[in-house]
Amino acid sequence: EPLLSEKDLTRITIGSEDDGNGDDGEATDSPLPDDLTRDALELPELSEPELARHYTRLSQMIYGIDSGPYPLGSCTMKYNPKFTEDVAALPSAAVHPDRSEASVQGTLELLYRLQDYLGRIGGMDAVTLQPPAGAAGEFVGIRVAAAYHEHNGEGHRDEVIVPESAHGTNFASAALGGYNVVSLPSDDEGRVDLEALEAALSENTAALMLTNPNTLGLFERDIAEIADMVHDVGGLLYYDGANLNALLGRARPGDMGFDVMHYNVHKTFATPHGGGGPGAGPVGVVEKLAPFLPAPRVRERSEPSQSGEPVYERFDPEHTIGKVHGFDGNWLVLIKTFAYIARLGDDGLADASASAVLNANYLAEQLDYDIPYGPFHHEFVASAGEQDAADVAKRMLDYGVHPPTTKWPEIVPEALMTEPTEVESKDTLDRLAAAFNAVADEDNDTLEAAPERTTARRIDQTSAARNPRLSWQALSDDS
Amino acid sequence: EPLLSEKDLTRITIGSEDDGNGDDGEATDSPLPDDLTRDALELPELSEPELARHYTRLSQMIYGIDSGPYPLGSCTMKYNPKFTEDVAALPSAAVHPDRSEASVQGTLELLYRLQDYLGRIGGMDAVTLQPPAGAAGEFVGIRVAAAYHEHNGEGHRDEVIVPESAHGTNFASAALGGYNVVSLPSDDEGRVDLEALEAALSENTAALMLTNPNTLGLFERDIAEIADMVHDVGGLLYYDGANLNALLGRARPGDMGFDVMHYNVHKTFATPHGGGGPGAGPVGVVEKLAPFLPAPRVRERSEPSQSGEPVYERFDPEHTIGKVHGFDGNWLVLIKTFAYIARLGDDGLADASASAVLNANYLAEQLDYDIPYGPFHHEFVASAGEQDAADVAKRMLDYGVHPPTTKWPEIVPEALMTEPTEVESKDTLDRLAAAFNAVADEDNDTLEAAPERTTARRIDQTSAARNPRLSWQALSDDS
């Protein structure tokens, strides 16, 4: 499909007086003096039918969750219930963030109830919905931890410990928060090495960030001891919610000793990923950290309305770190989160985890690839062995399925990190396993030549990075 | 994509008592005695994610107007503005047909205003919106004509004259109305042969059905004379609205002497065709036929409401033929029709016809195929000459475009009846012409082997008709 700019580029010149020179494109009378305006704007000018076709065709060159399985380990691509789109599109949801509290009681109630839902699910005492993504949630957690330590006169704590197998965002969020990142090796079984942890912990420890189950899908069995160790040196325990879909109804971060956590709503509560976002990364904390959460949160007012209805209000936590988003986060995503939880309830959420774990175990059982660590929960990491994991992924595309996450965590050589989620049927898992196993039998030449059956064949990453062309203007300069 | 039934079939047995026999599928307690119920129901039982993928994949095996040009002559496939879907989905549109007039003033006003719009556009005095499709509109026209003649003591008129190049529905609708169909040959120039018409007309003529421009895209220049001839023998002149998109703002059936007409809303007013329907076929008539229209129509009450607002009411025309639909037609389609007309207004409608005619003429100019008749308006009929027109169509699929209507009208050998509509850009027309011309250069072997690049290759029609398998149950019997 040609670029929009290859279909048309029209230059509109802007001036307070029409110079009558049509050669330069269309001129427009400006209400402002020329020194306050730009000279021209040059963009594609196309009709609705042309645009409908352009974007329809683009959509046909995308694999989505409605196309087939999407077993991206740690990324948790699950089916997005369609009805949540409808409720997010309700006209009553379209309110401005500066509306008075009295006039947006519906919005405030939904936010309040979602805070409450998430607190129960995570075992947390207080929740903020403001962070617009998981990484933003991590950053809030780090900032809250910093503010807590500072408040307690322990501003000297300057280290955050992160397992080497953790998500890249953990490192980056801690660093953005100004912390030195202490990397923690895994033990032979793929879990936190307690001796190494002991060695890493000190009076400078601000927090330990953990995912549980970890990125190998393994539950950190020593979590209670880990929590004690961290708390003993005065540190806080942070839960990365990326893998919460494995535990719903079986275990709660709060009960395990975590002090602060974020929720990835698209990973756990089925909001669509939208090709990269928007997401939402609410943060839950235990009581002692609640005063530091971002402002505002929502609470029920102690006095109900005259008619006895509850009244909701915004409030700033006592020692709030302030804002991490210009307004109150990704509202439309939060509506979908609320609707998903309200639809499934206790039983549905617990069943989602059970099915996700069963699916991962069943799929693993069918694979010819070696899976070095276990027992795993909702995801597992197979090893491509002599094959290059990235090539394996490219070849799987030829079998009409989306490949797993590859090459990570490094603890497994040529990692194939696989998470089918609860939404795949046995038939689909069998088909997916067949694709894995077909590729496992193929030689490296075949893998390197893959993919063959996709819209685009293997794309040259080196050329893209060496000679960055990041806009159609850059292409035009080329020619 | 497998059939739903190949993914699952579950048998639910129905009984007032559960016989506890799980082998036979799920049993269900019935609230009714067994002699009032069926024994079982066996259908696919699949989950939402499975169904989302099933129908998403099916959709990916369909060429729609958002995929590319669709130059089906006489079928008028034009772009469907997306916003009309939104207004048809308004919750306030979802009312039951048996609601009281006072409580559905919105619906009645919309119907009233659409009747009025259509009357102005067609030059007609009264309009019914009840017919759910063009052919249903033809049937209404025929029934109205019959009732009119009957009312005037001329029930003996038993012939309807139809040009041989007319749409098949004209013949069928007249026959369904009980008329003998008199077929009228074309003259050498592709228009109504006045001598033949003279010969066909008689005291038994109930009506002459005409399309103008006709199916060759030619305007019937003698329309005024034709109208006089028909009226002179006491017949009525019927306008088939299929080609009205050629005339908007340039000529009106009412002004040409037509007494009754139908409108094809998807051909003229951009409602989507939906893979076959639903459509709507409103019928307009001159004053003398208004008393015979189907019941109910909508009118403004002579006394407004207390607040001075107009009040709308249903009424039965004095000599109404009664009903031709169980309720009031395809309401959701009528909303889209109203919205389209209200969006375009006079200028937009006139421009649509102008662009449609320009597009047809421009496209024709680019083609290597012979076009025997002209000057044409919104559509033209080329001849594939030595090639088989149906094969030409199959081969065009390989060039990624939808082919024209073929093999009809028979007056042109191996007809390629082509109508680009106003929504195609010059670029698209050039691309379409290139496809036509590429096929024109190819040999018959290539054409007969086509299509090669489609989801399904050439499909065997003979086998389908000789051994009809019209359900998955029929397939199951096979095996």
Added chain:
Amino acid sequence: MRGIERRDRSRPPLVMHGSHTTGSPYAPHTAEDRTAMLEAVDAETVEELFDIPAAVRFDGQFDIDARTERETRRLVRSVLGQNDDRTELLGRGHYGYYIPSLVDHLADRSEFLTSYTQYQPEISQGFLQALFEYQSLLVELTGLEIANCSIYDAATALGEAATLADRVRNTSGHRVLVPERMREERKSTLENYVAGTDLVVETYPVDDGNVDLAGLEAAVDEDVVMVYAENPTVRGTIEEQLGAIGDLAADVGAFFALGSDPIALSLLERPADVGADVVVGDASVLGLPTSYGMGLGLFATKEDYLRQVPGRLVGVSEDATDRRAFTLTLQTREQHIRRERATSNICTNQAWVALRTAIHAAVLGPSGMVNLAKRAVTRAEALAERVDDIVGVQAPVHDRRHFREFVAHVDQPASAVAEDLERLGFAVHVVGDHEIQLCVAGVPDEELDRFVEALEEVAR
């Protein structure tokens, strides 16, 4: 890589006369394109291309204002906004069941919504398969071997049934028998459909809601071409003697046409088991929300009548590589081929609604469909019991089992009760001087609770 050119993309309208200043927003021509195209066709203006004699040229205006998309949306919203919001306990052939969100999201995909009839099956396999699955759904529900892709609605399907009976019955008969209680609109539509034939429509008596079997027997003779009955009936009662009705028709060689719908058919007697020759009705009871009577004509019949069936049929065939493929078939029955000898004049049908119905049925699955049908019985009968407890109301009027709806007697004039209910936010049918009809389809329990309270208030 294509070069990037700068073009004048202004879009002056092609229209010349009057005060026209804007064109169709859906016609993409630029001024530059227009000039080039006119040059190519050797014309100065587009008007030259119109070969219309001056005598019949239209020089006026429609006087219809053009609007922006936003203004048009506001206009429609404002017009339709005058519809009062009511809880509808309305049925009698049109029902407002909840439509799962998935139905809209899938059916609204533009490939489904914007494609044409599948005359080029090679690029329409997806829609053909969906329609084939729809046909299969009806085959299972009716037990008959053949179902078409759709007729407009229940009334027109009934009309087509009568003309089918007329074609295939080898009698000289001309009487079509229908129950004395049915929607007048259906009967009137049927009368129009048979107006061009020798058939006449006559009624047979009804006994306490259902068919009066003795009365029907008295009406049936060798001159009868078709007997039509409905299950459930227009008043919501469930027929108890369908087999006997079928026998009466069969005895004289007449067609037995049964009116029903997919939800009722999920639980009630299977038409094939009671001798039905054809089943008609409104299939959009699944798939369409309340839509002012828009429907989907269900049409199923026996294999014997295959080549006389009206409407489109999707069949299975093979493509050139011997893979299974779907196609419209037996098109020689249709008007575009057989013209005045076609089995019907139908062309455009309700295909997209059939798609919606198929998706809705698939979402429910057989268990969901049977459950919905069971609830139609239990909820209707429970409501009848509750309103029967209200002073001034007796229900149900008919001593029958009920499906989805029932008639209640009110001591007050029915029209007054209905008006009072309307003021309280409820819409009900008035079906007699002292009879209202109540339907539970799609009405949530909380609303039924509120309704019972409202009826208590107005019925005394």
Added chain:
Amino acid sequence: MRGIERRDRSRPPLVMHGSHTTGSPYAPHTAEDRTAMLEAVDAETVEELFDIPAAVRFDGQFDIDARTERETRRLVRSVLGQNDDRTELLGRGHYGYYIPSLVDHLADRSEFLTSYTQYQPEISQGFLQALFEYQSLLVELTGLEIANCSIYDAATALGEAATLADRVRNTSGHRVLVPERMREERKSTLENYVAGTDLVVETYPVDDGNVDLAGLEAAVDEDVVMVYAENPTVRGTIEEQLGAIGDLAADVGAFFALGSDPIALSLLERPADVGADVVVGDASVLGLPTSYGMGLGLFATKEDYLRQVPGRLVGVSEDATDRRAFTLTLQTREQHIRRERATSNICTNQAWVALRTAIHAAVLGPSGMVNLAKRAVTRAEALAERVDDIVGVQAPVHDRRHFREFVAHVDQPASAVAEDLERLGFAVHVVGDHEIQLCVAGVPDEELDRFVEALEEVAR
């Protein structure tokens, strides 16, 4: 042809403990599947697969009720239905422009909505191209060479701009200067973003809405890392001396960060022409309806800083057959590769909103965008003139040109005026004891007429 088998498709939940009786409606397992799968993994129950020590096992309930889809929709509708319907004359960084219907219909196609980040570009070309086109749109609007695929919103984009400045400026400086009048929320977000660095945020004075150039000059020294200004300003005034601000920053080697949005950029001075090093702001002013502050962080900068840019970038490359292809590029800047040395911690961004913005911009075209911007000036200034005629109101407060919004002085207490307006159906900002701020974006003319009447009523 596959045979048709009959299977037990009942779906008892996998869940064992407590009173669980239903499962996830989005998990497709049948009882038969579950049995087979458990057998395959050699487990009796699913619970065995959970390797969780008893001490940290959760045996309680969340006490969250399950609901049907319909009930859930009713719940959300009923909760949100408590929001009062108001005509919003609200702006200050979040705007409610009309979104063309095409945007929803295209962006809601499930391939766009339900796909993941394009880490497998070979099956994601369509989304990558759309994002590439979005980047190109911003390049044209800003005149800067590089635009990323999105940051969360205007405030977080500003935070990222400061950390970018900190990385690329070769000074030892640590001061970030922002105007004393800006949204406090943006400033607070910026402060959190720089909390882990040596940077401090300080304000510079404002003169009658715009930058006080002399005051800024006095504040700027070699210790300054970044100067931030907005155009239009938070009070809707149009900056007149952007070039001079850029010069002040350049003189000390500081970054000039400009806050704006795509509509303003369609008409107002081009950032590249006034020396901007980075442009931030909310791009969802096109593409998103009013959505309680949800946004799309616009982030564009100079080519010089390419390898220090935060967030995802789509570039052009070639595939194995030398055809043009799109791919995420320069990923070594990102957290999943460079971890704690990444240019930002951002991972999930606002890609789908960027798609919507790109589509909305394409629907408008350059002529539509410029027109929308011109109307932002003319309509705001026209409204200011009209309300200035009202007794008790003077507007605009600032003697500047205005874009989209302006501040009006009211003789009555502003909060009382706002409350009275709310009762009449209008929402406005209170920005001072006697100051209200009014925004025309997305408000139809008829509503503005009604508003003027309402203000007349309450302002006297």
